[in-house]
Every structure is written in C-alpha cells, then in structure tokens.
Amino acid sequence: MRTRWAWGVAVSLRWGAELVWFSDEVSARLEDAQFTLGQGPGLTGDFSEVPFQVEDLQTAGWWPQFVAEAAALKGRAVFVWPVRSGAARFGTLTGYRTTPGPLSGQQAADGLRVADALTGRLLAWRPGSGNDGDGPGQAGAVDLHRVEVHQATGVLSVRLGVPMDEALVRLRARAFASGRPLTEAARDVLSDLPP
Template sequence: MDEPTRAVRRLVAASTQQQRTTGDFLRDVCRTAAQALSASGAGISVMTDDGTRGVCAASDPLSERAEDLQFVMGEGPCIDAFTTRRPVLIADLGGSAVHRRWPSYASAAVQDGVRAVFAFPLQVGAARLGILDVFRQRAGPLTDEELPLALAFADVTVEALLDRQRGAEDGTVTPGREAADVGNRAAVFQAQGMVMIQLSVSLAEALSRMRAYAYAENRPLDDVARDIVTRRLRLEKDSS
C-alpha cells in the first residue's frame, strides 16, 4: 500500500463511523477530501452503468449544487469522467475551450463561484460505481502531492462502498435511504417518456425540456421528474 492511500485511510477512519448510513458516510468522505486537498468542497455520485445517479453526497451546499448541475445540464467533468473511465482535470472552468466543451455547465458553475473541477472515476476493474468530484473556488491545477492523494480518495471510497454493500446484505451496516434514492432517479426515465408523449417530441428533446425547466426553476431534476410522474406538473408545448 502506498503512502497516499495509507494517509487517506487514516483520515477517513478518523472522521467516519461504520454504523452510519452510506449517505452519511459519503458526506464525511467529501468533507475529509475537501480539507485534505485544500478544496472548497467535494461531491460523490454513485451511478449505475447506464449513468443513472443513485446515492449522492456533498461536503457543503455549493458543492451539492455544482454536483447536481452536471445532471441537470447533462454535461460536465463528472459525466465525461464516468463515460471515459478516466480522470477529468479542469484547472480553469473559465477557459474558452472549457466553455465550448460544456457551455451550459461551465457558465452556470462559474456563476456560482466554482473555478476548477477535478473528477475521478470510482471503479474496480470493468465495474463503474460513480464519480468523486473535487471543487475549487480558485483556478489552478492540483499539485504533484494532491493528485495522488485525490486518486487515493477515489480508491478508498470504492473499497468502502463495496464493504458497506456487503455489510448491508448481512445486516452489519445501516442501509438508510439508498434504495429510495435509486428509485427517485428511475423516476427521471418514467417522466421523460411521459413528456415525450405529451409534447410529441423525441426522447432526447423530452429530457432537454425537463432539464431546462429544472434549471430555470432552480430545482433538482429528480424533483421535477417526480412532479411529472405524479401529474403535479405538466410541461407546456412551445408557443411557437
């Protein structure tokens, strides 16, 4: 075991408890990672292989919004890192190349005060579990010491998630809200189909309409989807 991994294990062990739910555990990891990496915050999204987000956690409200924005917009370092299975390290979200790559996300994140994002896949072998995002309110790359530490945080998080999954199965770890969270994400796909039929648009256009509404109303995409599924919300056709 290398020194960064040992250091991360010590940090995580000192700040977390085995008896806490997985969501609480991940929030502790996010706070510990943000402090260790001199970051303004961190976020973790646990995802299925098709990109559906289940459990999510963040160190603070700003990081939670920066994390959620990527799923509302359908673009960003987190999504690219998950797709490519490689870290995506963006030292300056204000750069022109970054704005061309993720025009909606980069603009919204910078407006919220986020200037740098570093996304690390949570994976073991061919299996993808999600993403660890590190946020900074100042531009600049991770240092030569911080980068291996961030990679170690990702590795230790994967090990902990697998351990806690086994613990939930044998009753030694509290499962908490995880099953409900995955169900909430599944509602996005049901709502997408409903909007497609209601507005007579493609499936991709239906999701774009839902994301646009969520962004305009400053609401999580999950909440908008649940309102559509329960028929508390119906998106209108364009007047044009």
C-alpha cells in the first residue's frame, strides 16, 4: 500500500515579513504561524546547507510553538531554500510535507532551481507594472498579503510611542493570545482609526 502525503510551498520576502505566494491554505497558514510567532525554519539564518531540512518537526526539538501549530495542520517535514542573489538574501521558498523524512537529491536540486528562478522573477517585479497577479496561488503572481499588518504596526508604534519592532511584537502577542491570525488582529487595530 502506498503512503498518501501532501506537499505545499510558499514564498516569503524579508525573512517571512511578507508572504507573496502560496500553493495551498496549509502552506499559507504555516508561513503565517512563523510570522506571528517569530519562530520557525523559514526564519533561520543558517543556510550552510541548502535546503535547510527539518525532516521531522516532532523530533527536531526547535520552535515549540511553531511545531504545535504545524502539528495541528498535519505538517511533519519542512524544507527551506533561500531566495537570494549572491550574498543578498531576499526571502525564502518553504515547502512542507505531511510525512517525515528527507528530500531526495533530485527534490533538493529542483527546489534550488525554483528558488533561483524566483529570485529573477522577484527582482524583475514592479508593483503596478501590469505583471501583478489577481490573487494567491496564481502561478507567476506576486501578491502582498500582510499590508494591513505593516499598517497596523505603524499605527501601534505611533499610539504607544514605541519603536516599530516593539509594536510588531505587541501585535503578534495580541494575535497569539486571541488565537486569531495576525491579519485579523491588524484589522482590529485599523478599524479603530477615525474615518
């Protein structure tokens, strides 16, 4: 009997700060969990080996909150390729799988080719150039998913008189404490603005 498993991928810029593409809802939610929690394999700076492989999240011993979120989504293995040009790292291509285990050599090489192609695509992309997609999951589309989070971070920074980094930490804490996605917590902050 063959084992059934699922794959998904997502592309984020700026160490997970901006999700620009995802293949399915689980990959989007895993990226959002990393961004909300501020932990996870996509936020690692260690690319001494490409891809960065977490063959079994349940036994990895890292990122306890992220592992719990991934388990709830049935994610067992995560693989991260840097989206970079030379030493400049722009973001990550993150894949997940519902079964544990390493990638084959061919899968690792294919992921690197995709990450390299994404680098070219992202470097050529310009907002409003007519090359924008019309939603998540469309091949070739670059869609910004966290604009409201960045806006709400700015609002909190001004309201609380704190630096942007601290405002983002507070917004993340609000989302985590309420068990809601970060984008929903951001919308709450923005809905309090005067018209």
